Amino acid sequence: MSNARLTPLAASLPSTVPFTGPEELERRRGAPFTARLGANENGFGPSPLALAAMQDANGGIWQYGDPTSHDLRRALAAHWGCEAGHIVVGGGIDGLLCDLVRLTVTAGDNIVTSLGAYPTFNYHVAGFGGQIHTVPYRNDGEDLPALIAKAAETDAKLIYFANPDNPMGSYVPGTEIAAALDALPQGTLLVLDEAYGELAPEDALTGLPMDDPRLIRMRTFSKGYGMAGARIGYAMGHPDLITAFDKVRNHFGLNRAAQAGALAALADTDWLCHIRAEVATSRAALARIGAAHGLTALPSATNFVALDTHRDGTFARALVAGFAAEGIFIRMPFVAPQDRCIRVSCGPARDMALFEEALPRALAHAEASLTATA
Amino acid sequence: MSNARLTPLAASLPSTVPFTGPEELERRRGAPFTARLGANENGFGPSPLALAAMQDANGGIWQYGDPTSHDLRRALAAHWGCEAGHIVVGGGIDGLLCDLVRLTVTAGDNIVTSLGAYPTFNYHVAGFGGQIHTVPYRNDGEDLPALIAKAAETDAKLIYFANPDNPMGSYVPGTEIAAALDALPQGTLLVLDEAYGELAPEDALTGLPMDDPRLIRMRTFSKGYGMAGARIGYAMGHPDLITAFDKVRNHFGLNRAAQAGALAALADTDWLCHIRAEVATSRAALARIGAAHGLTALPSATNFVALDTHRDGTFARALVAGFAAEGIFIRMPFVAPQDRCIRVSCGPARDMALFEEALPRALAHAEASLTATA
Incomplete structure (x- = not known):
């Protein structure tokens, strides 16, 4: 025990992190992600x-x-x-x-x-x-x-x-x-x-x-x-x-x-215009990719898209794990019924292609893991 | 008044800044400092x-x-x-x-x-x-x-x-x-x-x-x-x-x-060795420059030197103002009897030369301002 006397409030708080960062997830899986689409970062970069x-x-x-x-x-x-x-x-x-x-x-x-x-x-x-x-x-x-x-x-x-x-x-x-x-x-x-x-x-x-x-x-x-x-x-x-x-x-x-x-x-307002256009393109790509596999994009006013799996949180969590297994970092809403969705950040065409390639495999991974635990 | 209800503690706190930054001092004087020797920054720079x-x-x-x-x-x-x-x-x-x-x-x-x-x-x-x-x-x-x-x-x-x-x-x-x-x-x-x-x-x-x-x-x-x-x-x-x-x-x-x-x-341990040597040289320079004008350097284990004016806080404050008038940013201890000193950061030879050049004028400025208010 440390000599530090924590305040009663501090003593009552957990030593938790609100989010686990992608670097920590990469260390756990022993390999870097190929696409980082989970933290709503802007992969088009700064001006x-x-x-x-x-x-x-x-x-x-x-x-x-x-x-x-x-x-x-x-x-x-x-x-x-x-x-x-x-x-x-x-x-x-x-x-x-x-x-x-x-x-x-x-x-x-x-x-x-x-x-x-x-x-x-x-x-x-x-x-x-x-x-x-x-x-x-x-x-x-x-x-x-x-x-x-x-x-x-x-x-x-x-x-x-x-x-x-x-x-x-x-x-x-x-x-x-x-x-x-x-x-x-x-x-x-x-x-x-x-x-x-x-x-x-x-x-x-x-x-x-x-x-x-x-x-x-x-x-x-x-x-x-x-x-x-x-x-x-x-x-x-x-x-x-x-x-x-x-x-x-x-x-x-x-x-x-x-x-x-x-x-x-x-x-640099020109760059922001450029980003807005890139993000709009990426939003459309995510909607198109999702739709091809039965996922529906919710309307987005941001640089990410919530894709409705039309299933439940258990399935969406398995899908997020499936993407991680494919080397792609995404996240999802925390609570029902929003946790039926996955949340995917917009990104450059390269990242969208990786996402598109991984989606069917991640879906299969999710189905398989649910069957295994059923 | 804002709708925000501050906590009793927050309401009791002043909206003060522990230190005024050199940029603010520059804006007040309407010109940049020629040497920035007041915040114990390391002017030799990073590795x-x-x-x-x-x-x-x-x-x-x-x-x-x-x-x-x-x-x-x-x-x-x-x-x-x-x-x-x-x-x-x-x-x-x-x-x-x-x-x-x-x-x-x-x-x-x-x-x-x-x-x-x-x-x-x-x-x-x-x-x-x-x-x-x-x-x-x-x-x-x-x-x-x-x-x-x-x-x-x-x-x-x-x-x-x-x-x-x-x-x-x-x-x-x-x-x-x-x-x-x-x-x-x-x-x-x-x-x-x-x-x-x-x-x-x-x-x-x-x-x-x-x-x-x-x-x-x-x-x-x-x-x-x-x-x-x-x-x-x-x-x-x-x-x-x-x-x-x-x-x-x-x-x-x-x-x-x-x-x-x-x-x-x-x-980069080599660079840190280099910095330690540069800082030692600068400390010696500050001691030498001070001594030539009746100021005594206190032993320093840091990248700054407290120079004893052998006067009081009023004089040291006037001296800090004198340096500012000469375009040189330094600081000083807050309380007596330490406030008989000025505190000067180590820096490259160029900054030391500027400090040396300014010191007699800053001293004269301090003497004059004290005479004026006496």
């Missing part, structure tokens, strides 16, 4: 200008990054037509969610999320002693009115709502969310995770205010901008709330090259 | 092999980093002759301190540190509601027996002890620290911040156990390895405590290129 900016910034990597992310926040403010004071930059949405939960949630406080939504948010809430209340998906989408009703019922401090949604890929028009703000209980903050925002149809994000006191919006350079490994994202909201992040955030925690890369990525 | 590894890793920056830092932890274990289970990798010592404080400190818990020691540790403790108890420096060094006595008096959960020390540059032999472990109160963890360890005399670090339940040691790639902007460091200790980090850490929070860079930096 060449962003890459060049990161390479260039590495020449000054002996220096700490600017703790205020001054230049990036100003560029983001110009991009969004708001003030820099409406924006805080952090280590991806995961890091920003941690800071937000720390600011608002203490033992016994309630939050509301969808059953089967982003586990890392729940990890942070549990990590600060919060109580998680869930609402089921409705028609494979997050159910905002039900989330709001549950928040009223539980006096929730936060509602987590991903738009577009992960893992199902669905979305709600921004105007619908904006209209719902008036229905929010007093003292409930709507946390809008827009990780996939850059890949969504335009109406998913229009009509949303930048500094409404009832809303905080989170964005990342991990998905549309293809910089997941750089770990940089931002939150936009009311200046009072944004300023509060300075109470707890790790001010010097941001990688210097990531800041430079984000700045360049934001400016 | 070319580490730089190449980061550039190479950027090609895969669209992928999240390995959340277990498997390869780096194994390389560190081999380097230290311990098990990977004794090591956790994090976003620099700042990030690791935050996680450690979160694991151990809750409202009303006590910690002990030296008066004038690292403010970011205090920031984290305050951020989790802890009570900070301080012990003054003795002979410009941290006073381990007094820290231990204060811990016994206050039933402290943590003692923060930097070895070598920042901001004074002094150090205590590792064997002395190891011998002091038996004097630690039951339930007090000694947090050894060895940020400058790679630059210290060998006896600063010898004789220290890797997995003693009473000790956690923290290291970084920011200083000796010249990768401050990459944000990567690690902690070593008893496996029970190391595993506990998995309860709260941001598992996918590490930059992928930083992990690759750290792995390469660790292997």
Whole structure:
């Protein structure tokens, strides 16, 4: 036993990881994956200008990054037509969610999320002693009115709502969310995770205010901008709330090259257009490949596609294992009935071809493993 | 006002930054610094092999980093002759301190540190509601027996002890620290911040156990390895405590290129030897330059030198401002009597020449500003 006396809360927490990373899965199987389509990474990669900016910034990597992310926040403010004071930059949405939960949630406080939504948010809430209340998906989408009703019922401090949604890929028009703000209980903050925002149809994000006191919006350079490994994202909201992040955030925690890369990525709108086109092509490919084998693609506003197996979670899990056996990393929703689907990230044509080649074998693997255990 | 209901603790915290970064100081003065010698960054830069590894890793920056830092932890274990289970990798010592404080400190818990020691540790403790108890420096060094006595008096959960020390540059032999472990109160963890360890005399670090339940040691790639902007460091200790980090850490929070860079930096022992030699040369230069103008260099086990002005904090502050007016960024200790010194980072010959050129003018500036306000 260590001499460290953990807090009662820390002592009660499991030493678990919300997700097992693909590298760990590769080590377990003793071989690398041939296609990495499980973490909704963007295999089309970052803008060449962003890459060049990161390479260039590495020449000054002996220096700490600017703790205020001054230049990036100003560029983001110009991009969004708001003030820099409406924006805080952090280590991806995961890091920003941690800071937000720390600011608002203490033992016994309630939050509301969808059953089967982003586990890392729940990890942070549990990590600060919060109580998680869930609402089921409705028609494979997050159910905002039900989330709001549950928040009223539980006096929730936060509602987590991903738009577009992960893992199902669905979305709600921004105007619908904006209209719902008036229905929010007093003292409930709507946390809008827009990780996939850059890949969504335009109406998913229009009509949303930048500094409404009832809303905080989170964005990342991990998905549309293809910089997941750089770990940089931002939150936009009311200046009072944004300023509060300075109470707890790790001010010097941001990688210097990531800041430079984000700045360049934001400016390269041509590349983002290119990515959107590539992702649309890949979504169509996944739908076509799935359909040829009886799997139905759900509509996706993201860089991944939920493919409905028309079976159950047991089958989908066996199918994910079948893909792993074929060297292809994918994931799937956690809870029923969404766990009847597998979730496959978009990727370059090479990855789509590997997926197509593996699908019939993975299906056979799944059928065989179920027969064996029946 | 935002709809967010902050926790009582969060509401009580100031939105302050432990340090103002040099970029912000540059914006305020309207011009960049010509020499950046205030943050103990390593201007000699990282190993070319580490730089190449980061550039190479950027090609895969669209992928999240390995959340277990498997390869780096194994390389560190081999380097230290311990098990990977004794090591956790994090976003620099700042990030690791935050996680450690979160694991151990809750409202009303006590910690002990030296008066004038690292403010970011205090920031984290305050951020989790802890009570900070301080012990003054003795002979410009941290006073381990007094820290231990204060811990016994206050039933402290943590003692923060930097070895070598920042901001004074002094150090205590590792064997002395190891011998002091038996004097630690039951339930007090000694947090050894060895940020400058790679630059210290060998006896600063010898004789220290890797997995003693009473000790956690923290290291970084920011200083000796010249990768401050990459944000990567690690902690070593008893496996029970190391595993506990998995309860709260941001598992996918590490930059992928930083992990690759750290792995390469660790292997390039020649470069670290080169850095140690360059730093020794620079320390001697700072001592010589200071002496020529009546400032006395304190012995330094780090990549910075505390130069004693033989005056008081008011004069030293004016001198820091004088250097800023000359375009040179330095810092100084926070509290008396250590604040009679200025703290200057080591750097390449060009930076030393700029410092030498600026010193007489900065001194004149300081004298003039004090006369003006007298």
